[in-house]
Amino acid sequence: MILAHSFFARSAPKVARDLLGKMLTRRLPDGTRIAAPITETEAYDGFDDRASHAHRAKTTRNAVMFGPPGYTYLYLCYGIHWMLNVTTREEGYPAAVLVRATAVVSGPGRLTRYFMLTGEQNALPLRPASGIWIEPKSKDPVRPGSVRATPRVGVDYAGPEWRAKPWRFVWTPDA
DNA sequence: TGCGCGATTCTC
DNA sequence: AGAATCGCGCAT
Numbered sequence: 001m002i003l004a005h006s007f008f009a010r011s012a013p014k015v016a017r018d019l020l021g022k023m024l025t026r027r028l029p030d031g032t033r034i035a036a037p038i039t040e041t042e043a044y045d046g047f048d049d050r051a052s053h054a055h056r057a058k059t060t061r062n063a064v065m066f067g068p069p070g071y072t073y074l075y076l077c078y079g080i081h082w083m084l085n086v087t088t089r090e091e092g093y094p095a096a097v098l099v100r101a102t103a104v105v106s107g108p109g110r111l112t113r114y115f116m117l118t119g120e121q122n123a124l125p126l127r128p129a130s131g132i133w134i135e136p137k138s139k140d141p142v143r144p145g146s147v148r149a150t151p152r153v154g155v156d157y158a159g160p161e162w163r164a165k166p167w168r169f170v171w172t173p174d175a
Numbered sequence: 176t177g178c179g180c181g182a183t184t185c186t187c
Numbered sequence: 188a189g190a191a192t193c194g195c196g197c198a199t
Contacts, residue, residue, distance in 0.1 A: 042182070051182075053195095061195060079193030081183050098182055109183050154182050 002127060003134045008069035008088050012043035012095040013167050015088045017149075020171035021142035023135040024102055026115045027128065034115055036102035037141070038134075042152045043167040044085075045095045050162040051155035054094030064123045065094040072132060074112070074122040081109030082118050086126060086134070100153075103173065147171050 003022060008015055025035040044052035044065075053062040053075070064073040065087055073085035073096050089095040098108060105114045112118070117132070124130040149166040156163055 044182075053182080056196080059196075075182090076192095076194060078181060078183050078191080080191070083182060085182085100182085107184070152182070157181085 001135055003070075003136060004127075005068075005070055008086065008126075009090060010069075010088060012045035012088045012097055015086075016041040016043040016097040016167065017147065017169050019086075019097060019099070019134070020147060020169055021137065021140060023137060024099065024115070025133050025135055026117070027131045028116060029131075035135075036104045037137070037173070038099055038102055039171045039173070040099075040101035040106075041169050042098040042100055043088075043095075043169075044098065045089070045167070047094060048162075049158075049165075051152060051158035051165075052094065052096075058094070062094065065096050067091055067123070070126050072117075072121055072124045072126065072130075074117060074119055076119065077109065082112040083108050084112050084115070084117055100168075141173065142171055143174065146174060 019038050019041050022038050023035045024038050027033050054065045058066050064071055068091045069088050071087045074082050077083050084099045085096040087096050100108045105111045126133045148170050150168045151164055152168045
């Protein structure tokens with residue numbers, strides 16, 4: 001069972017919230033399989049979102065955000081860290097969810113290093129054949145009360161309205 | 176063709 | 188608090 005088209009073809013905030021507790025899964029070229037539940041996400045939704053890469057226009061870098069849902073969008077940040085996003089919404093509407101952390105790794109840059117993701121994995125459909133996909137657990141482990149929504153990280157430049165959007169979702173698993 | 180800055184992380 | 192580090196986006 002994998003999350004497919006219909007899961008991702010929704011608004012980025014909804015997808016970001018529902019991605020919590022889902023298993024980010026990776027198969028490396030040597031066959032090694034890595035998987036961990038997603039614990040933190042951020043939504044970037046639409047042309048108007050001033051924090052989004054797609055705010056101005058479609059470019060070479062952000063083109064994937066304008067494509068079909070359920071694809072990887074990887075870009076280099078601060079010249080050092082790769083960021084993993086997954087595209088949402090219908091083709092033509094730019095939206096994506098930044099995967100900021102899993103149960104075993106905190107921080108979006110550390111996450112891609114752990115899962116061995118770089119620009120080589122950009123623009124791939126999320127499915128086993130791509131070596132990266134996302135699976136639901138048989139039973140949803142996320143209690144509604146264990147999720148908190150906060151403003152997004154590092155987007156102070158986006159102006160008062162967009163800076164304040166509670167589009168960062170953090171799941172604290174029960175002990 | 177050049178320049179400022181960032182959806183970060185680690186160290187001092 | 189500051190450095191590391193480089194591609195993108197906008198100005199020249």
